[in-house]
Amino acid sequence: MGSSVVVVIAERKRLLQLKDQLGELSPAPQRLVAVGKGETPIAEVEELNPALTRKLRQRSMATWLIPFGFFAGLTFTFITDLDTFAFAGELGSHLIGGLLGLGSGWMGSFAAAASVSSEADDRVRALRNRLEEGNWLLLVEMPNGFEMPWTRLQEAKPKAVVRLNDN
Numbered sequence: 001m002g003s004s005v006v007v008v009i010a011e012r013k014r015l016l017q018l019k020d021q022l023g024e025l026s027p028a029p030q031r032l033v034a035v036g037k038g039e040t041p042i043a044e045v046e047e048l049n050p051a052l053t054r055k056l057r058q059r060s061m062a063t064w065l066i067p068f069g070f071f072a073g074l075t076f077t078f079i080t081d082l083d084t085f086a087f088a089g090e091l092g093s094h095l096i097g098g099l100l101g102l103g104s105g106w107m108g109s110f111a112a113a114a115s116v117s118s119e120a121d122d123r124v125r126a127l128r129n130r131l132e133e134g135n136w137l138l139l140v141e142m143p144n145g146f147e148m149p150w151t152r153l154q155e156a157k158p159k160a161v162v163r164l165n166d167n
Helices: 012-023 050-080 086-115 120-132 150-155
Strands: 004-009 031-035 136-141 160-165
Touching: 004 012, 004 120, 012 031, 012 136, 012 150, 050 086, 120 136, 120 160
Parallel strands: none
Antiparallel strands: 004 136, 004 160, 031 136
């Protein structure tokens, strides 16, 4: 993923003009997504949807927390020699401990994903407020190694230009 900015524009006509102008550039932006009334809903744009970002972060964390939890639970039952699940026998007791650890890892992935907030969250909140005020947003993502067309963006007289990332 290259560098990304969101341009806040007051008029839809100017938004569409800028989108067309940027699409004709060489090299063209990797992504051009217009957001606002009559355009792409903000909920469908990953960079502007904290809930979707959190969900993806939770899935990513679960891929290593769940197996870690299973082995931690299994190891704990071997180390402590507790007979908490004696009804299941020796092997069953260890397996139940591993499954409980697995569940703990799964729950931990939700807690960990929800507790992490990025710097971008505040910027996204400000952009959502601009959208609610009746403005339009244009997400512009340039390929790696190519400069953002700052002059072209400024010619559109945007209300704001917000950097999401610089890679």
